Structures are given as structure tokens and as C-alpha cells.
Amino acid sequence: MVEESATPRFAREAVDEAPQSLPVPRWAWPLLFVLFVLLLVQILVGGRATLANDASTRPLAVTACRVLACNVPAWSDPASLKIVDHRIHAAPDRPGVLVVEASFRNDARWPQAWPLLQLTLSDINGVPVAQGRYAATQYLAGTHGATIGSGQTATVQLNVTDPPQKAVSFDFALLPPTDGVAAGANTR
Numbered sequence: 001m002v003e004e005s006a007t008p009r010f011a012r013e014a015v016d017e018a019p020q021s022l023p024v025p026r027w028a029w030p031l032l033f034v035l036f037v038l039l040l041v042q043i044l045v046g047g048r049a050t051l052a053n054d055a056s057t058r059p060l061a062v063t064a065c066r067v068l069a070c071n072v073p074a075w076s077d078p079a080s081l082k083i084v085d086h087r088i089h090a091a092p093d094r095p096g097v098l099v100v101e102a103s104f105r106n107d108a109r110w111p112q113a114w115p116l117l118q119l120t121l122s123d124i125n126g127v128p129v130a131q132g133r134y135a136a137t138q139y140l141a142g143t144h145g146a147t148i149g150s151g152q153t154a155t156v157q158l159n160v161t162d163p164p165q166k167a168v169s170f171d172f173a174l175l176p177p178t179d180g181v182a183a184g185a186n187t188r
Contacts, residue, residue: 041068049073074147078115080108081174084153088170091159100158102172111147115174117156121167129165134158
């Protein structure tokens, strides 16, 4: 049995009242509401690229940018871009230069940003010997809009340097567009 004198005083005293909470000033509620709205605006404007690339949140990003006067980036879904035709051959009048031609179509229901075109040249064992990434300004001749329309087909022509290792095959990939493009074996 524990003696009463061995038990600390705070454990022996009964708590009569619950601790009192401080009242919230009336001006705090409007301030909290304004801060909440500013947080939502920051999320919408700062994350508009991510929101705009999701079919369920794109309408929210478009509506918010109409109200807030910001730009919504073009839709980007490289999986809906299909390569229809491609070929590669040596340039007859320029030794050491390969002419790469391809066509791809936007099968999405919406226009989207021009993709980044990645070309990989491989040797007889399938080992890549050269690779280049090209922006629309590098693979499209003449003027073009910022997007490829729904159902639109684009024809691409690139002149690339024939790598010193013997390239016997090639592969195309259509990637999401980026601002900084490092062009590989481009001799255009």
C-alpha cells in the first residue's frame, strides 16, 4: 500500500475545472479565410501545369486561369501520338549525313504541345551508337502553331550525322516537350 505522503501533491489534488481556452479574436476569422483563399490561388497558379495535364483537373485550371489571367500550358500526352511512317537513308549529295523522315499523328481528342522527338541509332547488336533529342523547331519545316491538332498528322525530316560506328537500325520515341532541349547528332 502506498502512503499518501509519498504521492505527489498534484496527483492527490482533484482537478475541479478543465483548462480555459483563450477566445479567438473576431478579426482572426476573416484573416484565416483570406489566407486560405491565397493558398488556393497559389496552388492553382503554381501547379497549373500539373493540373492542366490531368483530364479531371484541367477544367479547374482553365477556369482559374481565365479568372486570374494566367496561361494554361498545352495538353501533353505523348502516348496518344502514334508514328505512322518512318524511314532513314543516306543523303545523296552530302556524304556522312543521314536523312531521317517520319510521320506521326495526334490521336488524342484535344490539341497538344508538339512532342520532343528522340532518335536512337543502333549497331548490329542493338547497342545505341548515337542519340539525339529534337524540339519541334528543329524537326518541323516552316512556321507552325504551338500545338498539333486532334487527328492532325505531322511530317518530320531531320538531317543527322552518320555516326562513326556502323548504325544499322533506328528507333523513334515521342516524349513530353521540355524547355531545355539538348540536341544530339543534329547537323541541320
